[in-house]
Amino acid sequence: MRGSLSPYIDGRLPSSERQRIESHIEGCEACRRELESLRAMVNLLHRVPLVSPLRSFALAEVAPQRRPAVFGALRAATAVAVLVLAFLFVGDAFHLFGAGLIEEGFGRQVSPIVENVSDMGGALAEGEEYIWPVLEIELALSGVVVILGGATVVLWHRRRKGGEKALKS
């Protein structure tokens, strides 16, 4: 019964339900008081005025977005760096670059026959296989990805904020 009193006040009950409530409250003092106090509460809330805001909330023109080219280039560069890094990792794991560095560690492997040409830039002796410094390249590329990615995120965040500010007058 009590759950129906609010819909009753708002005229939201079908007539049969309405009549049931009306005949009940005639004989039930508690429900009659409940209905009266709820109705009074509703009337009180109707006295809460709609105040006028002190400013307009109209949106201002969107400022042309700055540096879209820089943003696009940064994003593309990050993507390329990530792809290359992924390729390196996968290649490294499947020993595509000569001896697997993952198992054999950092060593720039030098064939035992040509110990005397281990200098960087030195000509490769016969039978020696050039070993790519894959691990170093991977580390360097990771750094590049972090820097490029960071710069992209910062720029994106600024643009978003800038866009919001430009719209809010």
Next chain:
Amino acid sequence: MWPMEEAELIQRAKQGDLDCFNRLVERYQREVYNLCLRMLGNAPAAEDATQDAFFSAFRGIGKFRGGSFRAWLFRIAANACRDQLRLLRRRPTTSLDTLPLELEFDQRTLSPEDDALRQELGEEIKRALAALPPDQRLAVILRDIEGLDYEEIAQATGSSLGTVKSRINRGRARLRDHLGQYRELFL
């Protein structure tokens, strides 16, 4: 100029016409602001929520698929209020509200004591609203302060008619219990 129909304004706003959208803002900003003000009980936070709501509405107007535009706006505003409530909880001492809730009574029939009580009652209503669970607060504000019908409230809150009925009923009963000591003034 003949006032443009709401449907046409919405259609043009969907195509990116900011002027048309701003005419919708002018039409609804008072109601949206008051919803935020009563939900948050804090004027500066209500301004922020209202601005955020209209900004989100402009960005998302392409997703408006008909029905009551007002209810659609209120739904966005209710979400903006939720965000502001989180912010207010995080820094509860900032942006103190200075806007009193002034109930509308016929001043001529009120004695000075009654007028003092009226102001007290206004502040008490603010406290009572703040003490309601947010879902009930939203339903009661939309129904009894903003004057929406049950269907619009269901659309604005994304709930069923049964849920709306029950929230309004429970919210009103709790408010009345909270204001028990002022009963002589409003009963």
